[in-house]
Amino acid sequence: MSQTETGRKQNPAYVITLCAVCFGLNMLGAFICGKFGINMYLDTVGTVLAAVCGGYIPGILVAFCTTFIKGLSDHEALFYSLVGMLMGVCGAFFSKHKFFNNFFKTVATIPVFMIVAVIPDSILTWFLYPENQTTFAEQFASDFRIELADKSVTVIIVFLIFILLPKTLLKKFRYQVLYQAPLTDEMAKAVRKSRPRSLSINIKIALILTLASFLIAGSSTVISFVLYRDATIHDHESIATGVAEVVAGTIDADRVDEFIAEGSAAEGYDETEERLYMLRESHVDILYIYVYKIEEDGCHVVFDLDTEETEGSEAGDIMPFDDSFSHLIPDLLAGRPIAPIITNDSFGWLMTVYKPVYDSSGNCVCYAAADISMNDIAAYQNRFVAKLIALFIGFFILIIAISLWFVRSNLLTPVNTIAYSAGAFAFNNDDALEENVERLRKLDIRTGDEIENLYLAFLKTTEDSLRYVEDIEKKNETISKMQNSLIMVLADLVESRDKCTGDHVRKTAAYAHIIMTEMKKRGFYPELLTDDFINDVMNAAPLHDIGKIHVSDMILNKPAKLNDEEFKQMQSHTTLGSRIIDRAIDIVPDSAYLHEAKNLSEYHHEKWNGKGYPHGISGEDIPLSARIMAVADVFDALVSRRSYKPPFSVEKAMDIIRSDAGTHFDPLVAEAFISAEAEVRKVAEEFGSAEYSKDENADTTEPK
Numbered sequence: 001m002s003q004t005e006t007g008r009k010q011n012p013a014y015v016i017t018l019c020a021v022c023f024g025l026n027m028l029g030a031f032i033c034g035k036f037g038i039n040m041y042l043d044t045v046g047t048v049l050a051a052v053c054g055g056y057i058p059g060i061l062v063a064f065c066t067t068f069i070k071g072l073s074d075h076e077a078l079f080y081s082l083v084g085m086l087m088g089v090c091g092a093f094f095s096k097h098k099f100f101n102n103f104f105k106t107v108a109t110i111p112v113f114m115i116v117a118v119i120p121d122s123i124l125t126w127f128l129y130p131e132n133q134t135t136f137a138e139q140f141a142s143d144f145r146i147e148l149a150d151k152s153v154t155v156i157i158v159f160l161i162f163i164l165l166p167k168t169l170l171k172k173f174r175y176q177v178l179y180q181a182p183l184t185d186e187m188a189k190a191v192r193k194s195r196p197r198s199l200s201i202n203i204k205i206a207l208i209l210t211l212a213s214f215l216i217a218g219s220s221t222v223i224s225f226v227l228y229r230d231a232t233i234h235d236h237e238s239i240a241t242g243v244a245e246v247v248a249g250t251i252d253a254d255r256v257d258e259f260i261a262e263g264s265a266a267e268g269y270d271e272t273e274e275r276l277y278m279l280r281e282s283h284v285d286i287l288y289i290y291v292y293k294i295e296e297d298g299c300h301v302v303f304d305l306d307t308e309e310t311e312g313s314e315a316g317d318i319m320p321f322d323d324s325f326s327h328l329i330p331d332l333l334a335g336r337p338i339a340p341i342i343t344n345d346s347f348g349w350l351m352t353v354y355k356p357v358y359d360s361s362g363n364c365v366c367y368a369a370a371d372i373s374m375n376d377i378a379a380y381q382n383r384f385v386a387k388l389i390a391l392f393i394g395f396f397i398l399i400i401a402i403s404l405w406f407v408r409s410n411l412l413t414p415v416n417t418i419a420y421s422a423g424a425f426a427f428n429n430d431d432a433l434e435e436n437v438e439r440l441r442k443l444d445i446r447t448g449d450e451i452e453n454l455y456l457a458f459l460k461t462t463e464d465s466l467r468y469v470e471d472i473e474k475k476n477e478t479i480s481k482m483q484n485s486l487i488m489v490l491a492d493l494v495e496s497r498d499k500c501t502g503d504h505v506r507k508t509a510a511y512a513h514i515i516m517t518e519m520k521k522r523g524f525y526p527e528l529l530t531d532d533f534i535n536d537v538m539n540a541a542p543l544h545d546i547g548k549i550h551v552s553d554m555i556l557n558k559p560a561k562l563n564d565e566e567f568k569q570m571q572s573h574t575t576l577g578s579r580i581i582d583r584a585i586d587i588v589p590d591s592a593y594l595h596e597a598k599n600l601s602e603y604h605h606e607k608w609n610g611k612g613y614p615h616g617i618s619g620e621d622i623p624l625s626a627r628i629m630a631v632a633d634v635f636d637a638l639v640s641r642r643s644y645k646p647p648f649s650v651e652k653a654m655d656i657i658r659s660d661a662g663t664h665f666d667p668l669v670a671e672a673f674i675s676a677e678a679e680v681r682k683v684a685e686e687f688g689s690a691e692y693s694k695d696e697n698a699d700t701t702e703p704k
Contacts, residue, residue, distance in 0.1 A: 014172040022046030026066040040150040044087045049158045051091030054173040059088025060401045081394035086116045106159040118147040127386035180445040217392045240353040240370040247368035253359040263315035288371035294332040335364025349374040414445045509541035510683045511632035518672035537625045540597035547577025574614045577601030599623035609663045627666040
């Protein structure tokens, strides 16, 4: 069936089931790889499958749920939600463009999936795990090898599952609407193709959400970074301060000069140095620990612990003051406490905490110092920012996708379907109007907000309009019947004065209809012979002799041939009738049938060769309606009894019409009339016109 049944609601259970099954596939793939030590992830198979079968929302939701559940046991997994969601977006995009309907097209998507995964994966891993001590290029190369295998297997598995699923089931997975009946395929296609004059609401809302999200996320990130940086520095400062204080408490201050002079030879020196090494090893953030006695000539080394990169100075060595400490020399010489300082000099970018060491007399004899590398603090900060950005982008994709789907389902689709239904309204007939209203009624929009109010108001207006149109049509039909009846009564009044014309107006109207029907069938004058033209001529035909109302009864009923003066008066009925109808047109100027009535009345005695009256015009200068009436009028006069002649047979009358084609009559009109002889004969017999004359030499004088 090519069209969705409009009244049938979609069942969200299919989409929920799809998401649940695909989530299970993700977890199963991750479990298998972990259990058997496979160097792949396989935790996006379900994500891509959900996106391919159900679209953007199912794919993104499955990716989010997967990383959320994995994050309960490994919170670092949360920061990789971005990768899964990008996989879902790509899967939905490729499915929308029919890539998964063909194996070779499916294989062509593997590089895209791989690049989409490996770039953010490598960046995140490089920032989140700086302790790996690898360059970004090395990290990228490692991830590339893994992702190539992982995404190849993932895409092939998804393709195999996709082609095996029934098409009817796949259609149920794509849950498009929520607040109205599903659209027919034709309507859905038309709605998708509709384009606004500028940006659509969908794009505008996406831009607003994006801007708002970036503003909120940007400001939140800056604030969070500043707070995190300050807290990190404060925490490390506390650690360095605590270590420096422990170092100060570990040293025998009364023996500092002995330690400087003798170094390792001094009793207890090595034991103290060993405790300082143990203290440093217990605090991984501490880079350097040393003890200096500050003198005018520089820093006299008491203790200076070695590191893997740098060998410490020997006891008694004198270290020159770094320029960054020049402003602190007076305080250091005076033995005053100093605040932690951050320097970037020959020993690197460091945070240094100095703690005075007091002897038993309370004099400051040296300073215990602990250094923390600011590069490590910066690495923590970079890692924090990377986590923030990864979380933001992941949640941004989720929020944008859900928001746009909600807007499309709750706003755009209802509005566009209402607009489509309004634009597709047809007023051809009553059935078309009723179909329009029924189509609009079946939309069944239930958003519960202003959109529903708009829909209900539009539906009520449409239904009221339909009833109003039906009422107008009934009244127009009544008026039309009344008008035609009045025309016929008026024509009968005129005709009743001519005692020998009988049902002339009715018969000529019937003959005219036969002629026009046959002409249309044969394709004659197609630009003129429209349905409206035929209807107007039929309504106007009874008025073709309306001018006879001004002609004397003596002339109308004279049993002999008219003399010239009488014939001239008889001819005047054409122009007199035209004037009568002109007065009617002044009252009703937009009446098309009155204009045809004027043509019929004034020109139905004109001849094709220009020898008719009252104007002597010829050919197609004579209105078509008058050329048609000329044949109908003459034929009826020929086959009817008149006061001045007996009736002709149909055969003889047809011969006269045939012989006068191209002189008296339009040849095409005459041809159509002669071709429809069977229908003409039925009309003549119905009205009893053909009282077939046995006198083949009867008078053929043109009728009045």
